[in-house]
Amino acid sequence: MKLTDLPSQPFGDQQPGTSGLRKKVTVFQQPGYLENFVQALFDQLHGPGQSAAGQTLVLGGDGRYYNRVALQTLLRLAVARGYDRVLVGQGGILSTPAVSAVIRRRRASGGIILSASHNPGGPAGDFGIKYNGANGGPAPESLTGAVYQRTRSIDHYLSCDLPEVGIDQLGSQTLGQTVVEVIDPVADHAAVLRELFDFDAIRALFARGFRLRYDAMWAVGGPYARALLEGELGAPAGTVVHATPLEDFGGLHPDPNPVNAAELVACLFAADGPDMGAASDGDADRNMVLGRGFVVAPSDSLAVLAAHAHRVPGYRQGLAGVARSMPTSTAVDRVASALGIPCHETPTGWKFFGNLLDAGQVTLCGEESYGTGSNHVREKDGLWAVLFWLNLVAVTGQSVEQLVRGLWRQHGRCVYSRHDYEAIPLAQAERLISELRASLPALAGQTIAGQTIAWADDFAYTDPVDGSRSERQGVRLLLADSSRVVLRLSGTGTEGATLRVYLERHEPDPARHDLPLQQALAPLAALAEAVARIRHHTGRDQPDVMT
Secondary structure (H helix, E strand, C coil): CCEEEEECCCCCCCCCECCEEEEEHHHHCCCCHHHHHHHHHHHHHHCCCCCCCCCEEEEEECCCCCHHHHHHHHHHHHHHHCCCEEEEEEEEECCHHHHHHHHHHCCCCEEEEECCCCCCCCCCCEEEEEEECCCCCECCHHHHHHHHHHHCCCCEEEEECCCCCCCCCCEEEEECCEEEEEECCCHHHHHHHHCCCCHHHHHHHHHCCCCEEEECCCCCHHHHHHHHHHCCCCCCCCCEECCCCCCCHHHCCCCCCCCCCHHHHHHHHCCCCCCEEEEECCCCCCEEEEECCEECCHHHHHHHHHHHHHHCHHHCCCCCCEEEECCCCCHHHHHHHHHCCCEEEECCCCHHHHHHHHCCCCCEEEECCCEEEECCCCCCCHHHHHHHHHHHHHHHCCCHHHHHHHHHHHHCEEEEEEEEEEEECHHHHHHHHHHHHHHHHHCCCCEECCEEEEEEEECCEECCCCCCEECCCCEEEEECCCCEEEEEECCCCCCCEEEEEEEEEEECCHHHCCCCHHHHHHHHHHHHHHHHCHHHHHCCCCCCEEC
């Protein structure tokens, strides 16, 4: 094996977003593009020109197009860098929560995940890469920012002339000074989940005839769900559908929401529909849960799990606290208040939960974008959420809908929706946000579109553990009746910008809990339009997606 020090030059677009670097596949296929980014990452982790001797790296991805090619590149770079051991998911497959579980259980120094999460796949689709540290969680902004700065000045990368490394058979091989071990992608994650949930109760639930439909969306969650739900918990064969990971996700958009998982929603709303439905996304860290004829909002899902956590073995001792991203509804805040535990509000991005989890300040966390998780790993975890719901149904005897309506009766319903305006030209999106920010000082006390604004700000977060500060995390409008409107640009897309508008109104009256969602929130949508002038800046008369 020969080491090769190859000349390169910077690319100007390698700044990571909310969760790593995401671009079109064709961008990553540029010669040296992936190598430059990984070289910059290794330089920040180990020092320029320094070896990674003594360290273990975990590698895997969601199986999307270009995953296997990129994995071979990473293996050449990792071997050249001198890692003692590299753990690779069989076939190049590792879900995002599984990577976190492997890092933590095997005490690895970190891991690289090849995924663009819920973004479309295929040759014309998206690709991504992100680094998780020794705690199993996403790299903090201090590291991703330093990596970006390094990519702007990089002039070479270190590789080696390895032939293609076999990744389809379990076992170990030694390449130079590095042991490359191909591991079962499911085993470590499954072991963690067994420690948390009452598998006997879930088996008994399925034995009583309970019916679940789990849509893996032709993505990486399929093997995990099939192994546990069908293989271990006794769910009938065929419970998990679209279970084989495909490079283009079968042409589907692997984002588990009522729009992209319309087939699943139709199944649950059919006269003979199953008792519960669930879906996971491209890298299996997001989840959607449905009851028969009933869709569970992600914010409500987090609140229900927090309210009933004491019924699940892994959380029987109670919760240290909970955390939610700022745009997520305040439903979990109300549960936390009733439980007498802290509730933390963070910026969007799972990395912001990491310090709170490591410090033992929170046990459960969640985001409105169909992500929930706990201190068992340092990522959101789609299969974990589904097992949690199954455990609650099994031990309470209540349906999915009954559990949610019980939450509403006790705490009121947080009527909530997200409106997405996708692929806006970046200059237009930035102008909209810039003008909105400039208007904030004058908004407090104004009545606009019939709504009185109590206060308005651009959310900033000071981490209570390390004191780090994150500015400009989204514009918040709080109304006199405690309703909220939040506007922010998403950091997970690959084309233009996505404007997300979040609308929330608390409704304590049970007689009004079933008002049509968009009708109940129409006054807040009108306020968002009036304040941000969305139609003027984007030319759009309506959102592309409403969830």
